[in-house]
């Protein structure tokens with residue numbers, strides 16, 4: 001399984017209200033599902049499905065409002081729309097050149113090759129991880145288990 005699924009066109013990422021509109025250009029560096037507590041609380045969902053880009057390859061569309069940053073206690077920055085609250089991006093100090101974006105907010109019909117279920121042990125009982133054949137890790141996406 002390739003950790004760098006090929007994407008040949010730009011992807012557009014919108015928040016719920018449309019005030020924040022981003023364009024992300026290939027390549028996709030990684031993609032996966034995170035089951036950690038912070039992702040669950042940030043997104044109000046059982047897990048967060050993310051795709052990773054180089055930060056310099058993610059730009060706002062003309063007229064887009066800027067994302068609002070929240071520095072979480074873990075040291076990561078989570079960014080959301082200041083109008084509707086949709087959480088769209090995650091940046092870690094461990095990977096200063098990369099940004100993770102919410103796949104659920106991608107406008108195009110794009111399905112990447114996922115690498116893993118991260119923080120698998122944190123998945124809530126009410127939403128067990130599907131038996132989809134992906135590896136499960138007890139850490140984040142930068143874990144040595146995935147490199």
Ligand SMILES: [Zn+2]
Pocket residue numbers: 015016017018019020081082083084085086
């Ligand atoms: Zn919005």
Ligand SMILES: [Zn+2]
Pocket residue numbers: 034035036037038039040048119
């Ligand atoms: Zn997470």
